[in-house]
Amino acid sequence: MLIRTRQADSRLVTSIMQSKGGNMSLLIPGFDYRRVPVADGVSLNVAVAGSGSPLVLLHGFPQTHLMWRHVAADLAADHTVICPDLRGYGASDKPAADADAAAEADGAAYSKRTMAADIVALARALGHDRFALAGHDRGGLVAFRAGLDHPAAITHLACLDVLPTLDMWDVMRGTTAAVGFHLFLMAQPPGLPERMIAACPDDFFGHFLDLWTGVPGAIPAEVRTAYLDACRAAVPSIVADYRASAGVDVDHDRADRDAGRRLTMPLTVLQQDWGAALGYDAAAVWRAWADDLEHRTVGYGHFMAEEAPADIAKALRDLLSR
Numbered sequence: 493m494l495i496r497t498r499q500a501d502s503r504l505v506t507s508i509m510q511s512k513g514g515n516m517s518l519l520i521p522g523f524d525y526r527r528v529p530v531a532d533g534v535s536l537n538v539a540v541a542g543s544g545s546p547l548v549l550l551h552g553f554p555q556t557h558l559m560w561r562h563v564a565a566d567l568a569a570d571h572t573v574i575c576p577d578l579r580g581y582g583a584s585d586k587p588a589a590d591a592d593a594a595a596e597a598d599g600a601a602y603s604k605r606t607m608a609a610d611i612v613a614l615a616r617a618l619g620h621d622r623f624a625l626a627g628h629d630r631g632g633l634v635a636f637r638a639g640l641d642h643p644a645a646i647t648h649l650a651c652l653d654v655l656p657t658l659d660m661w662d663v664m665r666g667t668t669a670a671v672g673f674h675l676f677l678m679a680q681p682p683g684l685p686e687r688m689i690a691a692c693p694d695d696f697f698g699h700f701l702d703l704w705t706g707v708p709g710a711i712p713a714e715v716r717t718a719y720l721d722a723c724r725a726a727v728p729s730i731v732a733d734y735r736a737s738a739g740v741d742v743d744h745d746r747a748d749r750d751a752g753r754r755l756t757m758p759l760t761v762l763q764q765d766w767g768a769a770l771g772y773d774a775a776a777v778w779r780a781w782a783d784d785l786e787h788r789t790v791g792y793g794h795f796m797a798e799e800a801p802a803d804i805a806k807a808l809r810d811l812l813s814r
Contacts, residue, residue: 518714522565522568524541528576531610531613534610536579536614537577538576538614538618541565541573542569542573543571543572544571548576548615548623551630555581563808586729589682600732604634604737607637608637611634611635611638624647624811625649629654648758650761650808650811651760652797652804653764653794661742663777679737679738689727701719704793705798706793706794706799707798749780749781754782759782759784760787760811762796764792786814
């Protein structure tokens, strides 16, 4: 089902989306919405607008594609901008962790390898064999994996406020690791994490939306509500995504590092100063993976595409000019 919005202003609009149950969801004005099959039994909800060279934008936790609403509208003036909900999030399909046989053969239905393959299949279904890719947080991990697994498809890469999975676990040590308590919680075997989070989902997911936002008002009430609604309906798949990052994703990263595989496309990394807080050199971590790196420490909060959208749009345009 295709949904079109053509509002002249920048306000989000509410419309019936193609999500199961006909839930009311926020849309990005000016973007066409559709569902695109990317794997057996898995379709992604995706918003598309603009023309020109393709750029795919991947959201983070605990968000949906709506986090890109300002940046996407800006970049659509020059590019074909593609904003999906990741597998397991938003209005995209949420297969059970053991439901995708092909993915299970590779380790997990929510491995970043599987989720990266979704994105490559999505772009191809929309007519793009090669495309630029930017990801924030969880989407940054998917983007990183896509760059390693599909270098011929990814022309440019951006990762926002994230470290590669293997390196993330290496730096999470001692009492400073308490900042990432959710990583350890969702790494536990199936059952208890899901029940604990489902018992108070708005408190759990809202904690991160409140704590990690550095610019007051960057996430307005209606968007915050949309994020909480989406997460509340996706607890098992969100936990499965994080659980994969404590297992199969580490295995994939370690195998690539041991084999000397690197990102060969131009890469931009924007991060808060987590290195100073946790005691590591963030730029050095990324240099170990990338041949053509621009690394920048930023002064705003984690949700930078919503807190400083003009800066992020400019950084992505600068990347695409490299």
